[in-house]
Amino acid sequence: MKLTLKVWRQSAPGDKGRMVGYQVDDADEDMSFLELLDVLNEKLILSGDEPVAFDHDCREGICGACSMVINGHPHGPQKATTACQLHLRHFRDGETITIEPWRSAAFPVVKDLVVDRSSFDRVIQAGGYVSVPTGAAPDAHATPVPKVHADRAFTAAACIGCGACVAACPNGSASLFLGAKITHLGELPQGQPERDSRVVRMVEQHDAEGFGGCTNTGACAVSCPKEIPLDVISQLNHDYIAATSGRRTSA
Numbered sequence: 001m002k003l004t005l006k007v008w009r010q011s012a013p014g015d016k017g018r019m020v021g022y023q024v025d026d027a028d029e030d031m032s033f034l035e036l037l038d039v040l041n042e043k044l045i046l047s048g049d050e051p052v053a054f055d056h057d058c059r060e061g062i063c064g065a066c067s068m069v070i071n072g073h074p075h076g077p078q079k080a081t082t083a084c085q086l087h088l089r090h091f092r093d094g095e096t097i098t099i100e101p102w103r104s105a106a107f108p109v110v111k112d113l114v115v116d117r118s119s120f121d122r123v124i125q126a127g128g129y130v131s132v133p134t135g136a137a138p139d140a141h142a143t144p145v146p147k148v149h150a151d152r153a154f155t156a157a158a159c160i161g162c163g164a165c166v167a168a169c170p171n172g173s174a175s176l177f178l179g180a181k182i183t184h185l186g187e188l189p190q191g192q193p194e195r196d197s198r199v200v201r202m203v204e205q206h207d208a209e210g211f212g213g214c215t216n217t218g219a220c221a222v223s224c225p226k227e228i229p230l231d232v233i234s235q236l237n238h239d240y241i242a243a244t245s246g247r248r249t250s251a
Helices: 033-046 118-126 147-157 164-168 175-186 195-208 219-223 231-245
Strands: 003-009 018-024 096-100 109-111
Touching: 003 033, 018 033, 118 175, 118 195, 147 175, 164 175, 164 219, 175 195, 175 219, 175 231, 195 231
Parallel strands: 003 096
Antiparallel strands: 003 018
8 A cells, every 4th residue: 555644743842843744655454553653663764764753552452542633533533443453454545644643732742643641640640549448358249239330330441541532522621531430430339438529629630631621512422442422421410510519319
């Protein structure tokens, strides 16, 4: 395959960035998208040019590191797929592909396609910990969890914190990410003691980081590679209202 890549290049956080075009003439349809960038970087290094900086780690769709906007879509046009799992068979020979970093004030560009997502870490840290008794590990069946709650907790826990929801949102909101973290613990018995204080602290940190407000466009859920459902935002709103009004009701 022959592909034209238009890649965002930015040397440092305060520098002015620009789109730079590159030609890759020996791509293979079985390559992953990150392997395509590897091939491009090998060519740039051999020619004495600066390689394109991009985040990656597991390359198995688990870590959420491979954050980039491909042809206007976070992680690319393939639904429920991270950039590292996206293969070139989903593109046409001779196609021009644009590659950009996440666009959000809360995710400042570090270099090229790499953004600083430590704001997510601070939101999670604001949630604190769960209260558990110390000592020997309890038996697996010691704390019953209804299946409907366990399933919903597992669904929410699938969030990998990649930030695609923020990149897709026209408001730059992280409500889907935040809702997933709130729902994950809110559905389990272990998450109940700090349930109210957790949601208040995390929402306050979310806003302090500069993320926008949610207007329920649904773009976040569409772009989520782990298909976190939009209704976790409803759970987030429910818990926040219950916590701030002092009227805890069943979810």
